[in-house]
Amino acid sequence: MDSASVDVLDTLEVPFLKIGSGDANNFPLLKYAASKKKPMVVSTGMQSMDTVRAIYKLLKAAKCRFCLLHCVSAYPTPAQDVNLRVIQTYKTEFPDVPIGYSGHELGITISISAIAMGAQVLERHITLDKSWKGSDHICSLTPSEFRELVDQVRTVEAALGSPAKQFQSSEEPCYNKLGKTLVAARHLSAGMSITEENIKVKVAEPKGCPAEKLYEVIGKKLLRDVGEDESIMCDDLE
Numbered sequence: 001m002d003s004a005s006v007d008v009l010d011t012l013e014v015p016f017l018k019i020g021s022g023d024a025n026n027f028p029l030l031k032y033a034a035s036k037k038k039p040m041v042v043s044t045g046m047q048s049m050d051t052v053r054a055i056y057k058l059l060k061a062a063k064c065r066f067c068l069l070h071c072v073s074a075y076p077t078p079a080q081d082v083n084l085r086v087i088q089t090y091k092t093e094f095p096d097v098p099i100g101y102s103g104h105e106l107g108i109t110i111s112i113s114a115i116a117m118g119a120q121v122l123e124r125h126i127t128l129d130k131s132w133k134g135s136d137h138i139c140s141l142t143p144s145e146f147r148e149l150v151d152q153v154r155t156v157e158a159a160l161g162s163p164a165k166q167f168q169s170s171e172e173p174c175y176n177k178l179g180k181t182l183v184a185a186r187h188l189s190a191g192m193s194i195t196e197e198n199i200k201v202k203v204a205e206p207k208g209c210p211a212e213k214l215y216e217v218i219g220k221k222l223l224r225d226v227g228e229d230e231s232i233m234c235d236d237l238e
Contacts, residue, residue: 003032010036021045021073021102027058034062041121042066043102045073049089056094067121068094070114071102076139082110087117104139108149115156124149178203180211184226192222199232209234 001023009017016039023029024047033040040059044052052068059066070086082105090099100121101114111124127140141149167175185200192198194217201211208231209217220237 001029003029006033006036010038015039016041019043021047021071024055025051027054030055030058031062034059034064034066037064040064040066041069041100041123043069043071043123045071045102052090053093056097067098067100069100069102069121069123070119072104075104075135077103077105079105079110084110084114084117087114087119091118104136106139108141108145108152111149112152112156115153116160122153176207179207181208182211182214182217182232183208183229184232186228188222188226190222190224194218194220194222194232194237200229202229204229204231206231208232209237 001020006017006029017033017036019026019030019033019040019042021043022045024042024044030040030042042055042059044055047055056068068090070084070090072081072083074081082103084101087099087101098120099118100123101111101117101119102123103111103114104125105111108124111122114122124146125136125140126146127137127142130137130140130142180201181204182199183202183204185198188198196214196218199214199217201214213234217232217234217237222232223236223238226232226236
């Protein structure tokens with residue numbers, strides 16, 4: 001919260017410096033902290049979007065590595081005031097810096113949701129007794145709650161996975177049971193052309209040509225006889 005504290009933390013060789021929301025618009029302090037050339041984490045509670053843009057420009061000019069945290073400085077923060085979509089706004093506007101979330105809400109659900117919204121850094125306060133004096137304690141987490149938060153965040157991170165839509169190996173049992181294939185609607189003789197009327201989509205064994213290839217195989221000729229309800233294999237067509 002002041003330059004003397006920055007000096008102490010620098011002496012202690014902390015891995016990064018955190019600037020709370022109350023000093024996010026304290027530009028002289030931001031510049032001084034940035035001069036230490038340590039990574040910085042800046043909470044942006046109580047600040048307008050224009051001020052956040054100014055913070056970004058100042059720290060970029062200082063050639064400082066930094067992270068911006070969406071934050072609402074209300075203790076506890078009502079759910080309707082959290083506005084997690086700001087995380088996406090930050091990610092769009094500041095694509096070259098990590099974006100995170102500093103939460104003061106009750107419980108862990110919203111913080112977990114912040115990860116699903118794309119937060120790369122998550123800050124929550126921890127307490128040993130929520131009844132202690134001070135605005136933070138009521139919305140801080142006990143050690144067991146904090147452990148649960150970490151576990152749930154790791155689960156969400158795993159679930160977010162890849163943006164690529166593809167068949168998963170875990171789907172194999174369901175596919176083997178319910179996956180559809182192309183079958184002959186009646187006995188078909190070698191040399192016949194496939195039409196939409198003489199094939200059906202069914203569960204069949206062995207798995208034949210995938211159902212989604214139906215319109216690709218129409219017009220192709222069979223290389224062998226196929227009995228009614230028998231799977232049509234992709235190799236059976238030319």
